[in-house]
Amino acid sequence: MRRTLTGLIAVLIAAVVAVVATDLDEKLNLDLGAVVSEAAGAVLGEGEVTADDGVTPDGSVDVARVTxxxxxxxxxxxxxxxxxxxxxxxxxxxxxxxxxxxxxxxxxxxxxxxxxxxxxxxxxxxxxxxxxxxxxxxxxxxxxxxxxxxxxxxxxxxxxxxxxxxxxxxxxxxxxxxxxxxxxxxxxxxxxxxxxxxxxxxxxxxxxxxxxxxxxxxxxxxxxxxxxxxxxxxxxxxxxxxxxxx
Structure with missing residues (x-):
């Protein structure tokens, strides 16, 4: 239960941060469910390890960014x-x-x-x-x-x-x-x-x-x-x- 609650809190925080950080024009078309899903993937290790590692959610690498x-x-x-x-x-x-x-x-x-x-x-x-x-x-x-x-x-x-x-x-x-x-x-x-x-x-x-x-x-x-x-x-x-x- 402790881990579940902590993970849920982290997901919600990540979702809010993602919304705040998005440019205004992107906010107007934002799918909040997708943001929460992406945040949950990060918490559970199913996507990016961190926001800046150059690894995309599907596991491929942004070579230019990493280079x-x-x-x-x-x-x-x-x-x-x-x-x-x-x-x-x-x-x-x-x-x-x-x-x-x-x-x-x-x-x-x-x-x-x-x-x-x-x-x-x-x-x-x-x-x-x-x-x-x-x-x-x-x-x-x-x-x-x-x-x-x-x-x-x-x-x-x-x-x-x-x-x-x-x-x-x-x-x-x-x-x-x-x-x-x-x-x-x-x-x-x-x-x-x-x-x-x-x-x-x-x-x-x-x-x-x-x-x-x-x-x-x-x-x-x-x-x-x-x-x-x-x-x-x-x-x-x-x-x-x-x-x-x-």
Whole structure:
């Protein structure tokens, strides 16, 4: 119930913001139902991850928009990994204040037909319609004795270690916590592919599922732009190659 009420409130707020932000001539022809539907899709993870990531509701990529974001990123070599520790990023907190941690929020967003325990937060079972990294459909999730590792991982699209060597080493702890729990940077994925990627950037690893590569790179670019993180030249070159095929 807590998650449902929070989601409903978010939908209504998003709808109002969309109406206010629309030009007057567009308001006169506005289909309020369509606005609410689009807002609901964003809350449930069925459309744009965020308003500025260059990914359209149907999953395609606005290449010109994303390329402009990419061109705005600082290009430089990787900073030293000195001092990196995953615990430097306080992850699985509750950034939106809905009473549920960010990992369970990501599960609830990405799964369908999910069940939760009596606290209304902990996701017990569900189905991932399409696992993004492999393309596998109808991937079942069931919380096991070792938590998520048996079926799905909460993946940071821009890995925490990659963020560290791209600029996060200079952040304060609040900024690192924000990054580690940002839903725009979280995705439920196959654990083996998550391990294969590790802290790699786009020049070092891309999802085996070719159909997801455009969205993967576009979202990475958006996250790096939002957090003022750098890319290496090989990383940027790899991103351009992916976008050229989108």
């Amino acid at each position: 402009t974001q990419l061109d705005g990123l600082t290009v430089k070599g990787k900073a030293p990994q000195t001092g990196y520790d995953r615990d430097e990023f306080d992850h699985w907190t509750d950034p939106d204040g809905n009473g549920c941690d960010a990992r369970n929020d990501a599960l609830a967003r990405d799964l369908v037909d999910e069940t939760v325990d009596e606290n209304g937060c902990t996701v017990l079972t569900g189905t991932l319609a399409t696992e993004p990294y492999t393309g596998e459909t109808d991937r079942a999730f069931e919380r096991g004795s070792d938590d998520l590792a048996v079926s799905l991982d909460a993946e940071h699209l821009v890995a925490l270690q990659n963020a560290w060597i791209s600029g996060a080493h200079a952040w304060d702890e609040d900024r690192r916590e924000e990054f580690a729990n940002d839903p725009a940077n979280l995705l439920m994925v196959d654990p083996s592919e998550n391990r294969a990627k590790g802290a790699a950037n786009a020049a070092e690893w891309l999802p085996p599922n070719n159909a997801f590569r455009c969205r993967y790179v576009a979202t990475q670019i958006h996250i790096k732009a939002a957090y003022d993180l750098a890319v290496t030249q090989p990383e940027k070159d790899a991103m351009i190659r992916v976008l050229d095929g989108c």
